[in-house]
Amino acid sequence: MTLANDIRARLARLDRDSALDAPEQWRARAEALEWIESAWPQLAAGAVAPALRSRLECADGRLHRRLRAVVRAGQGQVLFERWRQERAATARAIEGEGYDALDELVAGVLQLDDPGTELLPLAPEMVFYQPTPARHVLDMLARSALGPRDVLVDLGSGLGHVPMLAALCTGARAVGVEWQPAYVACARRAARALGLDGVHFVAADARDADLSEGTLFFLYTPFGGNLLRGVLDALHAQAIRRPIRLCTFGPCSRIVAGETWLRADGPLAPDRAVVFDAVVP
Incomplete structure (x- = not known):
């Protein structure tokens, strides 16, 4: 044939x-x-x-x-539970940095509009924005057991996928900190259209953000070098005062794993999210 x-x-x-x-x-x-x-x-x-x-x-x-x-x-947690059951039943692979059908489904639910071309040029040590694959976000939410008493802070939140999924799937409050104002505006419109009142987006440099309410901080390698060093130092200062956790995805995971005040929840995998507990005497 x-x-x-x-x-x-x-x-x-x-x-x-x-x-x-x-x-x-x-x-x-x-x-x-x-x-x-x-x-x-x-x-x-x-x-x-x-x-x-x-x-x-x-x-x-x-x-x-x-x-x-x-x-x-307000029934997003039902959808999250269905995903967890499907994953348990099918043993569908989580690993890998590519996108799949779940990302198409999430895009259809969030319906983010185009941020346009009027974007600020990237500052030194900032990384070009890519959304976290949805399966890794849901995997992170399941493994971290994020709940309504938590506050997730996404440092470098882009168009807001992670904060919105965290809020609708777990009932947690969520904050997206993003340096690019056009991305923040898109994320705010999408969250408002979905009635996600517990999600807020802040246009700010991650080094200057208010971290005082966060219980879980997420980073998908949004920056490196001295910028990442400054953010990790700010998070360490928070960890001295109270229990916090970090979740990372991408190349920054190995750098974060080198912090003596953090303990990973398992072996590092280059293509899977890592959840860290702060361990401060």
Whole structure:
């Protein structure tokens, strides 16, 4: 069978598969849409592929609207529990820094708008923004047992994925500290649209932020060098006064693991979040 015939046969199978319209088939829809996109040069001329893509996107749209209503009703913790049960049942891999279907689902729920191009140039030692993959955020929330009595502070929060997911999944209060004002504005609009009253975003340098209420501090390698050193020193000062925890993801985890006042919850993995407890005499 030629490649063209293979493509046509797979398209026909997907088009006949009515199960793809079911809400719980969001992963299968994401896989199908990704394949359609990759094969689009061979598919665009026909009528089936555009109609199938529209059908799958409409199914996703219905699911996103339903989930946003659940979040606005204050029932986001139910969604988090479903994810935990699915993960336990399937042993789905957490490791890896790439994005997957869960990120598409989260994007549909949060509906962040475009921050535009009027962005401040990065200061020295700041790192280009990338959102934390959603599976790592949920993994971190589960392992840290974040709850309604906690305050998560995301240092370098970007468009606000982590604070919003923390608040809607656990009931914790959450603060995003972000240096880029355009990102802060986008995050505030998204949180307001979802009714996440316990989430706040602050446009500030992480070194100057108010850290006094945080119980869990998150860093996805937002900066390095002396800037990271200054933030870690500020967090150490907080840890001397009261119990705190840190969670890191990405290359900064090895640097943070070198702090004598922090103890990791397990062996370091380069592509998985690390939860640290502050251990200060």
